[in-house]
Amino acid sequence: MVQLPERFVNRIREQIPDASALLSSLNQPSPVSIRLNPLKPDSVFDSEDRIAWCPMGRYLQKRPVFTLDPLFHAGVYYPQEAGSMFVDEVLRTIELPDSPVCLDLCAAPGGKSTVLLSHLSGKGLLVANEIIRNRALVLRENLIKWGAGNCIVTNNEAADFSQLGSVFDFVLLDAPCSGEGMFRKDEQSRGEWSEENAEHCVVRQREILEDIWPSVRSGGYVLYSTCTYNKEENEEQIREWIEEGRAELVQLQFPDEWNLTTGTGELGWYCYPHKMKTEGFYFVVLKKTESPEVGLSGKKTGKKKMREEKRDHPELIKGIVHSEYSIHYYREQFYAFPTVVLETGKLILDKLRCLKWGVRLGGGEGKKFIPDHEWGMAVHVPADFPKINLDEKTALRYLKGEAIQIDGPKGWVLVSFKEKVLGFGKNLGNRMNNYYPKEYRIRMKIE
Incomplete structure (x- = not known):
């Protein structure tokens, strides 16, 4: 020691x-x-x-x-x-x-x-x-x-x-x-x-x-x-x-x-x-205890203000539009953000380097839309997809990024363990494509 x-x-x-x-x-x-x-x-x-x-x-x-x-x-x-x-x-x-x-x-x-x-x-x-x-x-x-x-x-x-x-x-x-x-x-x-x-x-x-x-x-x-x-x-x-x-x-x-x-x-x-x-x-x-409050700085950041492109919401996300969260399209991705603090959120996105902003839902159009891992994990913006429950051994294989066999409906599914979501998969019938993010995958050996 x-x-x-x-x-x-x-x-x-x-x-x-x-x-x-x-x-x-x-x-x-x-x-x-x-x-x-x-x-x-x-x-x-x-x-x-x-x-x-x-x-x-x-x-x-x-x-x-x-x-x-x-x-x-x-x-x-x-x-x-x-x-x-x-x-x-x-x-x-x-x-x-x-x-x-x-x-x-x-x-x-x-x-x-x-x-x-x-x-x-x-x-x-x-x-x-x-x-x-x-x-x-x-x-x-x-x-x-x-x-x-x-x-x-x-x-x-x-x-x-x-x-x-x-x-x-x-x-x-x-x-x-x-x-x-x-x-x-x-x-x-x-x-x-x-x-x-x-x-x-x-x-x-x-x-x-x-x-x-x-x-x-x-x-x-x-x-x-x-x-x-x-x-x-x-x-x-x-x-x-x-x-x-x-x-x-x-x-x-x-x-x-x-x-x-x-x-x-x-x-x-x-x-x-x-x-x-x-x-x-x-x-x-x-x-x-100091006052008055400081107003917005006039200092320029060199960043562009947030510009939302008008884009129809894919069918997969239309069901989540409600008063508490609003949907935004920014840099080819859809996001859900709390409506009550939206102006503050936009200000921060404009002025600072943001690595996460609300809940990223995914990107693409029609059948090419790919839901994002953030959406699957989110609680306040639930993803309405079929859920597939795995046993512990298979769940660890999924978390390692391996291809697994599942019984369930074709298309996008939420992969879970004990009803707790781990991420997304796309069931093709004979196999499931694993969409667990590569950077988060388990690298250690599993006995």
Whole structure:
């Protein structure tokens, strides 16, 4: 096992009264936890221990091979560290508008974004952003699995959001940090830690906060979090915002039995792994007090505004046109997008790099129309196709991209496991063409 960095150990001994207990806990096995998807309910984890601060959270007795579980690919649950699930408790505590516009700024791989989508329950809009493109693609995959239609995935820097004006009611900033809270779960993070890197994180965090602040509405909330114990990256990072009157601290109350620890000056909360069944996690909630709100920026982006071509809807998608979602044709693909936040959605599509916008339904005309994987996975925009249920072994073969034999009607079908959709197939009678996306296919060996 990689030893804990000496300078980290020395600082923790000065910082925390029961430092020995914390340092000892970092050499113990990590708990395994998942969060269930309320959009795709299933009873498979009913007997597992519940996480007190997250009704859909569960502790597992041992870590399964998630890649070999079809329900994971169906979006029935998401493996997530229990401490980060406090986002769920925060969202139940604060008051947001009926259709809030929310941003998860540093969202990959997507655990906290799925918490937000579960809380929104189909209302409002979530913009999930990730600056690193390959991580943004992983984020998109995980949010497609989750199945919520009121979501946009973007691939932008924090400063780019200033072009939108003050549009967000809630911003989750899980800031890039020195990663001390992951020392137990990820040994590699021990080797990458340095005081110099922590200092760099402090500067970067401040820049991100400054860049995103104009995008928050007056009276809107910012949930700032890290997975580190470093006060410079935590309490001291947000202290000035309060002292300068730019924000006020949102007071939160938690049951004593949860064993949370308040930060210095009661600025935020810590999850310590020697006190709780979590990794290391810090969070604090700010309410923006600055006004007036910032209007749209006049800065040109070099992008063309969204231009929808008028196109008749294929018969396959005519049945889903209703008041909550509207259908749009853009760059040879059909999309469904929540009507109540459509103007905000168009603004974001115009100004930012979007990797996912609402629900992509598919493209083509007549018999050549090919439904998109996003549509099959979506809950709020259900695809009206025959469903073919597979056993576990055959479902894994489908997820590997193999051709399989099925009994069912010819044409497009939804392939499922335990009634949970995995994706599309096209039944030709003697065989089924597998339309599970190549980039998502299982690559590991199946026994």
